[in-house]
Amino acid sequence: MQKYLIGAIALIMLFACASALGANDITWNGTVTINLSKTSFTEAEPITGTILVYNLESYPLLGGKFVMHLAQGAYAYPSQESSSDNISYEKIIDLNWLLPNSKKEVPFSIDPQKEGAYRLDLYAWVVKSKMVGASNILYNPISTNLTVTGKPQVVRATINRTITSFNGFSGPVGFPIKENSSFSGEVLIVNNSAVEKKGLELGVTICEWSSATCEGNEIRIKVPTLLPEDNKIVKVALIAPLIPSAYEINMKLYNGTEIESIYKSRVIVSGGTAKIRKIAISGLDTKNYSINAMIAGSPDHFNYPDFENFTFGVEVYKDGAIIEEKSVNVALIKTEEVIGQTFDLSSKSFSKICGKITKDGLTYDRQCFDVPLEELQNAYDNEHPKVVDVKYTYDESTSALTITLEKEIINVRARLFSTEETLFVEEIKTNNSFTKTVNVPKENLMLAVDDFDAKQQVLIALNFALPIEKRNDPILGETLSPLPSSALPECNANVCASGTICPIQAFESKQGPCCNTPCIQQIVSLPRESILSIPLITWIAVLLLLIALLAGINAYKVAKK
Numbered sequence: 001m002q003k004y005l006i007g008a009i010a011l012i013m014l015f016a017c018a019s020a021l022g023a024n025d026i027t028w029n030g031t032v033t034i035n036l037s038k039t040s041f042t043e044a045e046p047i048t049g050t051i052l053v054y055n056l057e058s059y060p061l062l063g064g065k066f067v068m069h070l071a072q073g074a075y076a077y078p079s080q081e082s083s084s085d086n087i088s089y090e091k092i093i094d095l096n097w098l099l100p101n102s103k104k105e106v107p108f109s110i111d112p113q114k115e116g117a118y119r120l121d122l123y124a125w126v127v128k129s130k131m132v133g134a135s136n137i138l139y140n141p142i143s144t145n146l147t148v149t150g151k152p153q154v155v156r157a158t159i160n161r162t163i164t165s166f167n168g169f170s171g172p173v174g175f176p177i178k179e180n181s182s183f184s185g186e187v188l189i190v191n192n193s194a195v196e197k198k199g200l201e202l203g204v205t206i207c208e209w210s211s212a213t214c215e216g217n218e219i220r221i222k223v224p225t226l227l228p229e230d231n232k233i234v235k236v237a238l239i240a241p242l243i244p245s246a247y248e249i250n251m252k253l254y255n256g257t258e259i260e261s262i263y264k265s266r267v268i269v270s271g272g273t274a275k276i277r278k279i280a281i282s283g284l285d286t287k288n289y290s291i292n293a294m295i296a297g298s299p300d301h302f303n304y305p306d307f308e309n310f311t312f313g314v315e316v317y318k319d320g321a322i323i324e325e326k327s328v329n330v331a332l333i334k335t336e337e338v339i340g341q342t343f344d345l346s347s348k349s350f351s352k353i354c355g356k357i358t359k360d361g362l363t364y365d366r367q368c369f370d371v372p373l374e375e376l377q378n379a380y381d382n383e384h385p386k387v388v389d390v391k392y393t394y395d396e397s398t399s400a401l402t403i404t405l406e407k408e409i410i411n412v413r414a415r416l417f418s419t420e421e422t423l424f425v426e427e428i429k430t431n432n433s434f435t436k437t438v439n440v441p442k443e444n445l446m447l448a449v450d451d452f453d454a455k456q457q458v459l460i461a462l463n464f465a466l467p468i469e470k471r472n473d474p475i476l477g478e479t480l481s482p483l484p485s486s487a488l489p490e491c492n493a494n495v496c497a498s499g500t501i502c503p504i505q506a507f508e509s510k511q512g513p514c515c516n517t518p519c520i521q522q523i524v525s526l527p528r529e530s531i532l533s534i535p536l537i538t539w540i541a542v543l544l545l546l547i548a549l550l551a552g553i554n555a556y557k558v559a560k561k
Contacts, residue, residue: 096372
């Protein structure tokens with residue numbers, strides 16, 4: 001009995017922790033798959049395919065980046081523990097935008113490559129939110145394999161991962177350093193080929209957070225000539241940036257215009273700061289826009305500094321000019337703390353949003369993303385069309401029923417039924433507003449308005465036969481129901497059978513709910529919200545009750561002895 005009670009207590013605490021973690025989630029909820037156009041390419045042709053991305057958030061995806069690597073060898077994490085892998089190509093692709101709970105296919109083309117067997121690794125970011133893996137530390141990409149056929153090529157020179165280090169630390173694990181301080185690195189270049197390598201250059205760039213959003217300047221260092229089966233250490237001298245943050249040290253080994261090897265390291269500029277980790281726009285449904293953001297404390301996990309008395313705000317741009325600014329003052333954020341903030345905007349037309357963290361006139365973080373608002377809003381309106389607003393008034397003395405329809409573009413069929421007959425049917429196409437008055441019998445009627453654009457039907461019960469005091473709400477259960485199947489589109493994708501569901505929001509078709517993704521098995525379980533929405537005080541009361549019950553059982557056992 002005791003172990004079951006302890007298990008119940010643990011389960012309650014687990015649910016409480018899950019609720020807290022969900023509230024502070026700084027990752028972006030989405031999935032990605034890679035689809036190559038084929039698995040074998042020649043040296044003369046680009047490597048092509050598509051990336052299928054699903055945005056599972058309730059916000060549109062803006063500021064998204066794909067980071068693609070071509071590698072040869074075996075993937076391992078942490079990368080500094082293995083030198084059997086070599087990245088020879090990096091491509092960054094803008095995702096542009098993606099509606100909430102929807103998918104998009106993004107084509108890609110990679111420059112023709114030399115002969116060999118390759119692995120294509122893909123990472124995905126949304127501003128600073130991780131969606132798939134983390135390219136700055138070479139963590140957990142999704143991958144697919146391919147081959148390139150042609151003449152056998154000379155083996156590439158590589159950056160050795162186990163020996164390469166900065167300030168004595170190998171790999172993208174990071175190390176602490178004061179701002180504006182000098183630090184050094186030793187990069188081991190290896191020539192495992194049977195021919196001499198000369199004219200190589202090592203390019204090094206310090207990128208705030210990751211190369212996906214890099215604006216740093218690359219320095220080039222000449223590599224001494226490498227004899228066959230030779231290696232050389234290249235010494236690198238760098239200066240730490242001024243602003244506390246995590247920085248990627250991006251290394252590229254050049255052979256003329258070609259890249260032979262790519263590797264990452266990391267440096268943490270110590271000190272208190274805050275970072276914008278997740279930022280999104282909402283309000284497409286109402287056209288009253290707001291910015292929702294989550295900021296996290298300093299990434300300096302060596303010293304865990306607090307950051308005090310700073311300002312977090314957003315800048316709203318149109319045609320390159322700031323048209324609106326909002327900000328809040330934050331008293332304190334701890335290193336591992338996450339704080340959420342919403343900024344309601346008055347602007348109805350804008351083209352770019354920037355989140356900004358400042359203190360004492362210094363900018364500690366600034367994250368911007370373009371917002372093609374008109375294009376985004378039109379796409380959302382097409383996906384989620386507004387249903388016509390139906391209102392009515394009834395004059396008891398004259399039996400005159402006045403019906404008013406309101407919507408920016410009205411494209412409907414209105415029908416009024418009694419138990420005996422159809423009183424009127426009319427198709428209406430106009431803008432903004434439509435009003436019609438008809439004399440009707442004092443009976444129980446049904447008004448049906450079919451919205452052809454929204455593919456929905458508004459049903460209103462008109463209980464005029466009842467006394468006024470018994471009619472309750474004048475609009476009894478104004479409901480939305482699907483249009484008859486004859487008014488719905490055909491489904492050219494998947495119609496989910498009984499016992500299966502669509503993982504992405506479906507639309508109604510003549511054949512039933514139409515799913516643009518494969519249907520998945522339906523699992524019947526208690527909804528998470530039904531557990532996590534229970535007030536905390538209730539959980540505490542249950543927890544105390546279980547503890548008291550456990551103590552009572554123990555006391556009873558002691559008394560029996």
